[in-house]
Amino acid sequence: MYAPLTNDTFLRACLRQPTTHTPVWLMRQAGRYLPEYRATRARAGSFMGLATNVDYATEVTLQPLERYPLDAAILFSDILTVPDAMGLGLSFAAGEGPRFERALRDEAAVAALAEPDLDKLRYVFDAVTSIRRALAGRVPLIGFSGSPWTLACYMVEGGGSDDYRQVKTMLYARPDLMHRILDINARAVASYLNAQVAAGAQAVMIFDSWGGVLADGAFQRFSLDYTRRVVAGLRREVDGQRIPVIVFTKGGGPWLREIADCGADVVGLDWTVNLGQARAAVGAQVALQGNLDPNVLFAPPETVQREARAVLDSFGSPRRADGGWDGHVFNLGHGISQFTPPEHVSALVEAVHSHGRLQRQSA
Amino acid sequence: MYAPLTNDTFLRACLRQPTTHTPVWLMRQAGRYLPEYRATRARAGSFMGLATNVDYATEVTLQPLERYPLDAAILFSDILTVPDAMGLGLSFAAGEGPRFERALRDEAAVAALAEPDLDKLRYVFDAVTSIRRALAGRVPLIGFSGSPWTLACYMVEGGGSDDYRQVKTMLYARPDLMHRILDINARAVASYLNAQVAAGAQAVMIFDSWGGVLADGAFQRFSLDYTRRVVAGLRREVDGQRIPVIVFTKGGGPWLREIADCGADVVGLDWTVNLGQARAAVGAQVALQGNLDPNVLFAPPETVQREARAVLDSFGSPRRADGGWDGHVFNLGHGISQFTPPEHVSALVEAVHSHGRLQRQSA
Numbered sequence: 007m008y009a010p011l012t013n014d015t016f017l018r019a020c021l022r023q024p025t026t027h028t029p030v031w032l033m034r035q036a037g038r039y040l041p042e043y044r045a046t047r048a049r050a051g052s053f054m055g056l057a058t059n060v061d062y063a064t065e066v067t068l069q070p071l072e073r074y075p076l077d078a079a080i081l082f083s084d085i086l087t088v089p090d091a092m093g094l095g096l097s098f099a100a101g102e103g104p105r106f107e108r109a110l111r112d113e114a115a116v117a118a119l120a121e122p123d124l125d126k127l128r129y130v131f132d133a134v135t136s137i138r139r140a141l142a143g144r145v146p147l148i149g150f151s152g153s154p155w156t157l158a159c160y161m162v163e164g165g166g167s168d169d170y171r172q173v174k175t176m177l178y179a180r181p182d183l184m185h186r187i188l189d190i191n192a193r194a195v196a197s198y199l200n201a202q203v204a205a206g207a208q209a210v211m212i213f214d215s216w217g218g219v220l221a222d223g224a225f226q227r228f229s230l231d232y233t234r235r236v237v238a239g240l241r242r243e244v245d246g247q248r249i250p251v252i253v254f255t256k257g258g259g260p261w262l263r264e265i266a267d268c269g270a271d272v273v274g275l276d277w278t279v280n281l282g283q284a285r286a287a288v289g290a291q292v293a294l295q296g297n298l299d300p301n302v303l304f305a306p307p308e309t310v311q312r313e314a315r316a317v318l319d320s321f322g323s324p325r326r327a328d329g330g331w332d333g334h335v336f337n338l339g340h341g342i343s344q345f346t347p348p349e350h351v352s353a354l355v356e357a358v359h360s361h362g363r364l365q366r367q368s369a
Numbered sequence: 370m371y372a373p374l375t376n377d378t379f380l381r382a383c384l385r386q387p388t389t390h391t392p393v394w395l396m397r398q399a400g401r402y403l404p405e406y407r408a409t410r411a412r413a414g415s416f417m418g419l420a421t422n423v424d425y426a427t428e429v430t431l432q433p434l435e436r437y438p439l440d441a442a443i444l445f446s447d448i449l450t451v452p453d454a455m456g457l458g459l460s461f462a463a464g465e466g467p468r469f470e471r472a473l474r475d476e477a478a479v480a481a482l483a484e485p486d487l488d489k490l491r492y493v494f495d496a497v498t499s500i501r502r503a504l505a506g507r508v509p510l511i512g513f514s515g516s517p518w519t520l521a522c523y524m525v526e527g528g529g530s531d532d533y534r535q536v537k538t539m540l541y542a543r544p545d546l547m548h549r550i551l552d553i554n555a556r557a558v559a560s561y562l563n564a565q566v567a568a569g570a571q572a573v574m575i576f577d578s579w580g581g582v583l584a585d586g587a588f589q590r591f592s593l594d595y596t597r598r599v600v601a602g603l604r605r606e607v608d609g610q611r612i613p614v615i616v617f618t619k620g621g622g623p624w625l626r627e628i629a630d631c632g633a634d635v636v637g638l639d640w641t642v643n644l645g646q647a648r649a650a651v652g653a654q655v656a657l658q659g660n661l662d663p664n665v666l667f668a669p670p671e672t673v674q675r676e677a678r679a680v681l682d683s684f685g686s687p688r689r690a691d692g693g694w695d696g697h698v699f700n701l702g703h704g705i706s707q708f709t710p711p712e713h714v715s716a717l718v719e720a721v722h723s724h725g726r727l728q729r730q731s732a
Contacts, residue, residue, distance in 0.1 A: 169706060174664035178672055221640035221662040221702070223679070259623040260641050277584035278623050299584040301537035309541055316586070339584070343532060 008206065009143035016078040017146050019324070020209060020250035020272045020293050022333040028318060028362035029077030030355055031148075034341030035070040036082045040348060042069050053098045057083050063133040064140050071144065073348065074355045078145050078209070078335075081137060081202070083130055085152030085213055088194050089161045091122035102165075109164030111172070116183045121194045124201055131205035138206030148252075149207030151198050153214035154191035154236065155229035161187065170219050177228055184228060192232045196239030203241050203249055211252040211274070212236060218257015218276075225261055230268060237269040252295055256340065266292045277339035281320040285332060293333025294321065298354075300338045303346045307353035314357040323365040336362075371569065372506035379441040380509050382687070383572060383613035383635045383656050385696040391681060391725030392440030393718055394511075397704030398433040399445045403711060405432050416461045420446050426496040427503050434507065436711065437718045441508050441572070441698075444500060444565070446493055448515030448576055451557050452524045454485035465528075472527030474535065479546045484557045487564055494568035501569035511615075512570030514561050516577035517554035517599065518592035524550065533582050540591055547591060555595040559602035566604050566612055574615040574637070575599060581620015581639075588624055593631060600632035615658055619703065629655045640702035644683040648695060656696025657684065661717075663701045666709045670716035677720040686728040699725075 011017070016029040037043055046066050050056040057063060067082040086104050090096035095107030110116050124131075138147050152160075160166070162173040177184045199210045217229040233253055242249050254274025258265050266273050266288035275284055275296035284294055302313045314336070321334045336358045342351070374380070379392040400406055409429050413419035420426060430445040449467050453459035458470030473479050487494075501510050515523075523529075525536040540547045562573045580592040596616055605612050617637025621628050629636050629651035638647055638659035647657055665676045677699070684697045699721045705714070 169664070171664060171667065171706065171708065174662065175667040178665050178668035178676070218641065221660075221665075222643040222683075224662070225641070257620070257641065260643070278581065278588070278620065280585040280623070297584075299537065299587070301532070301534060302541050302584075304534065304538040305541035313541070320585075343534065345534065 008138055011143050011146060011208075013077060013145050016335060017209065017248075017250060019333045019335045020252070021248055022293050022324075022331055024331050025324065025333075026363065026366065027359050028321075028324070028334050028336050028365075030336035030358040031076045031078040031080065032070070032338050032342050032351070033080075035076065035080065036066045037342060038344035039342055039346040039351075040069055040073070053084070054096070057087070058129045060129065060132045060136045064136045067133075067137045068140055070351075071141075074351055075359065076145065076355060078148055079137065079141055080148040080211070081130070081134055081150060081207065083133065083150070085150070085156065085215070086160055087127060087130055088122060088151060088191070088198055089157055091124075091126040092119060092161075092190075092194070093122075094161060104160065105165045106161065109172075110161050110187060111164075113180075113183060116186055119187060119190055121190055121197065124197060127198060127201070130198075131201050134202050134205035134207050138208075146208035147206060148209045148211055149199060149202030149205075150211040150213060151195045151202075151236075153212050153217065153229060153253075153255075154188045154195055154232035155220070156214050156216045157191050157195070158184065158187045159216045159219075161191075170216070177224065188228065188232045192235040193239075196236045199236070200239070200241050203244060207249070208244075208247070209250045209252065210240065211254060212270075214253065214255040214258065217255040218259075222260065225258075226264060229255070230261065230264060234268045250293075252335075254295070262287055272333070272335065274337065275339065279339075281317060281334075282322065285321055285334075289332040293335060295335040295337050297337070297339040300340050300343050300346070303342065303350045303354065305350075307350055310350050310353050311357035314354050315361045318358065318361050318365060323368070325366060371501055374506050374509060374571075376440060376508050379698060380572065380611075380613060382696045382698050383615070384611055385656050385687075385694055387694050388687065388696075389726065389729065390722050391684075391687070391697050391699050391728075393699035393721040394439045394441040394443065395433070395701050395705050395714070396443075398439065398443065399429045399431075400705060401707035402705055402709040402714075403432055403436070405435075416447070417459070420450070421492045423492065423495045423499045427499045430496075430500045431503055433714075434504075437714055438722065439508065439718060441511055442500065442504055443511040443574070444493070444497055444513060444570065446496065446513070448513070448519065448578070449523055450490060450493055451485060451514065451554070451561055452520055454487075454489040455482060455524075455553075455557070456485075457524060467523065468528045469524060472535075473524050473550060474527075476543075476546060479549055482550060482553055484553055484560070487560060490561060490564070493561075494564050497565050497568035497570050501571075509571040510569060511572045511574055512562060512565030512568075513574040513576060514558045514565075514599075516575050516580065516592060516616075516618075517551045517558055517595035518583070519577050519579045520554050520558070521547065521550045522579045522582075524554075533579070540587065551591060551595045555598040556602075559599045562599070563602070563604050566607060570612070571607075571610070572613045572615065573603065574617060575633075577616065577618040577621065580618040581622075585623065588621075589627060592618070593624065593627060597631045613656075615698075617658070625650060635696070635698065637700070638702065642702075644680060644697075645685065648684055648697075652695040656698060658698040658700050660700070660702040663703055663706050663709070666705065666713045666717065668713075670713055673713050673716050674720035677717050678724045681721065681724050681728060686731070688729060
């Protein structure tokens with residue numbers, strides 16, 4: 007049905023198999039820093055107009071791959087498609103973040119919440135299949151979703167927040183309501199990701215963008231436990247090929263060992279984490295993805311390359327002294343900024359590829 | 370000159386000496402959640418009108434102590450007084466955060482930067498002396514400053530930021546300029562805190578509110594190294610009484626061991642840190658301050674009390690099995706929210722005091 011992969015380096019690194027170089031992709035790599043993205047978005051009229059149109063979504067997903075020899079593609083979509091399909095009414099006002107028309111603020115709203123009809127998310131699965139075909143085996147395609155907790159943050163706050171007051175008030179004052187939302191979210195996210203895999207996604211990533219705002223203890227009960235349920239419900243193999251699962255908790259450094267135990271193949275790390283120490287702690291159990299500060303990309307190309315090499319050196323050669331392999335997928339520690347000069351990304355990708363090859367020779 | 374302390378529990382906990390209960394104070398305890406604070410601020414006309422007037426500053430500093438049996442007072446001021454005195458032009462627009470009229474955006478601006486004339490900060494030192502007198506020995510008075518890095522963030526961004534793009538661009542692209550700012554800030558902060566101690570502060574706290582946004586490696590070079598310089602330059606004893614130094618890095622969990630080595634007596638922790646694990650790691654070296662999520666205070670009083678006890682139990686009795694003592698100062702992991710119901714703070718303080726006494730009996 008699909009062309010065989012000509013570059014499977016990303017999948018191999020996720021599964022801690024030998025690689026010739028360290029694969030690299032960038033969170034939000036199809037985005038506003040690219041003039042060709044801005045052109046397509048202008049034609050689509052709006053962000054959701056872009057995300058819900060299969061042709062546009064395919065076009066922008068492939069744009070960064072035309073510019074840079076990246077080792078993976080990621081579905082162009084939004085983490086809030088699932089609550090939108092639950093009927094909360096997602097919109098993006100110009101210049102602002104996402105907004106839900108019907109935030110979950112009381113018991114009645116929570117009681118009325120239910121898993122979405124996956125048919126309302128058909129546009130996502132159609133985009134996955136279209137992108138997979140268009141990739142023609144160049145690199146693997148990553149599907150994704152927000153984590154149950156991160157979706158709940160938006161669903162209760164009704165949008166972004168800087169103090170998470172509404173969602174944390176519910177968490178502490180009415181944990182029963184919060185657990186009900188999270189339980190529904192966990193089932194919905196698992197179904198959603200499995201449908202992406204059925205549609206052609208070759209790896210899936212769970213973004214726990216707001217897990218790091220929780221207190222120790224609350225993180226485990228209200229975020230990680232539900233991420234674990236999602237992971238446990240995922241289809242992990244298609245036609246004999248393992249489907250790697252990546253879990254990324256922004257600000258999750260304090261709980262690295264627990265996150266590494268959640269059943270994922272890969273743990274994503276933000277830039278506050280020391281990659282070498284993280285590898286020593288959990289590198290025999292999971293591959294690691296990350297973790298350059300996206301702001302490094304504002305520095306001159308030579309600095310970008312030096313900082314990229316420092317990230318690779320912090321991890322070290324994935325080939326271990328005992329002859330086995332650990333896994334490292336190079337990425338930013340967060341989405342790429344819209345203000346990034348595109349030519350700095352070229353310098354970054356070149357440095358990751360060339361230095362990764364050198365590391366394997368000298369190891 | 371000043372009345373002797375009738376409650377020195379806070380200082381004793383900071384210095385890892387025996388205590389009858391766990392002392393508690395709250396970051397931003399003199400603030401908008403108190404109607405009496407809002408009344409004084411209305412009279413003062415503006416935030417800086419409040420902070421620069423000795424009588425108003427004294428009045429609001431003491432307000433929370435009239436309501437709650439807190440174990441420490443903290444100077445009412447702002448972390449940005451130092452860059453304001455450097456001539457950057459601080460203002461607070463209604464409903465917005467702080468703004469600097471003259472942000473440091475180019476080489477010329479950085480070259481022109483110099484340590485401030487401390488005389489321009491006389492209003493702060495006068496407030497310290499006035500508050501110390503008004504306290505009449507009830508509890509110790511804490512002075513404070515922003516860390517060199519945190520001040521630099523505001524000085525370069527010109528205000529708050531959600532991506533720290535300007536300051537990180539300078540850090541990565543022109544580290545020489547950033548080091549110059551940080552060097553000046555470190556000298557200025559040390560002088561500023563020493564003048565607060567000379568004016569009557571009995572402990573000092575350095576707020577590294579934005580240290581946690583830095584990448585591993587950059588945090589050590591651009592934040593912690595300069596905090597260490599400040600600490601090394603501080604006067605640590607007055608009339609035979611040790612002046613404890615507290616260093617609080619929001620998001621500093623990944624670097625706890627390194628922060629504990631900076632020379633401070635106390636390390637402040639946000640709510641993401643497991644207090645028991647932190648004590649095991651560094652509790653023999655420094656006292657720990659924290660770490661309840663301020664959002665817990667939106668829950669009903671019984672929940673507030675249960676969560677407060679959980680924080681105390683995570684640390685455990687400060688009396689060790691070997692008969693020695695470790696130190697715990699109860700606090701929030703961040704400033705108290707303006708939306709906090711004041712009566713929930715009563716419940717919190719009561720629970721900390723009563724449960725702390727119980728812990729010591731059963732230990």
